[in-house]
Amino acid sequence: MAELFNVYPLYDIEPVRAQGSYLWDVNGTRYLDLYGGHAVISVGHTHPRYVQALTDQLHKISFYSNSVKIPLQQELADKLGALSDHPDYALFLCNSGAEANENALKLASFHNGRTKVVAFKKSFHGRTAGAVAATDNPSIVAPINYNQHVTFLPYNDSEAARTGITSETCAVIIEGIQGVGGIQVATDEFLQTLRKRCDETGTVLILDGVQCGYGRSGKFFSHQFSGIEADIISMAKGMGNGFPIGGILISPKFKASYGLLGTTFGGNHLACTAAIAVLDIMRDEGLMENATNIGNYLMDGIGQIGGYKELRGRGLMIGIEYDFPVDSLRKTLLFEHKQFTGVAGKNTIRLLPSLAIGIDEADQFLEALQHCLNAKGATVTQGAQ
């Protein structure tokens, strides 16, 4: 019997059904999902409109390659342009976050003919060649991926950016809110400095919105708080609510030509249907406003419980950093309180629930957190905000 290549440490839980913000395992136990499987579940598990749209499409046509007209791609581009407020940007579709960043970096290099990339400490951009080279984690960069092109600058350090970005830099790639890096929020001033410095040097500014995008921060892309325009924005995760799809939004300054970018699966009928359903639901159910409201409610509640070192985030992208490893706290949340959470590093709990999560679910988490911290005997003092 062939074995699975054993790269994932697994919880002994087998979900067999899911709805909204809940999962049920094979024994019928219900779990509250505050993590959305790495920020992927955006409109909620098995949303009826999403299920219906995919089911209908599956009966019509599920796939044909990018050699024929697929009007669903244009519908997706129109709806994405409208909801994200980028109506004049072009859309290229692919299948994952890494692939989106890979294409963004390639496009930048095609555009200005340069090779050097500026990325940031604690960044995560994916595991394909260019994306992983721009990821600040040597343990996942294979020798073949390591290249001399990437410089890692400190995040939120405007002075370092002013000197580190030069007329030799091809692209700057940055997450508006770092996810894997521990929910670090870029300041408006820092993003504005990057924009200015990229303009001065002819450098392409790539905003990686794979985790912090798609409405999670309360704006469609988290960098929109700063008022800057990116040259290229990468997306994936929440885009398909679990159906694999990624893409880049490309500023009008880039010119397309046949064959410049390409993919077999990207933009297929089913993927576009999933992504269109997500956007329709986000718009009709006001999910970005919900992300702001429930995000603020959670932040207030976590703030009142206290006991943390630092609380960071925006909307439904929340990091709670403690001065102790959170492994056992998360296990208690999962196995006693039946709640899925995420982690960043060793000491930070990462919350990335569906954008449709309600007050009731937020309260369940706050109660469970309070209970765990009381039991742990953590000092219930107000942490630094």
Ligand SMILES: Cc1ncc(COP(=O)(O)O)c(C=O)c1O
């Ligand atoms: C900010 C960011 N960029 C890119 C990626 C890579 O996405 P994927 O796993 O879909 O390739 C991730 C995944 O966690 C991410 O958080």
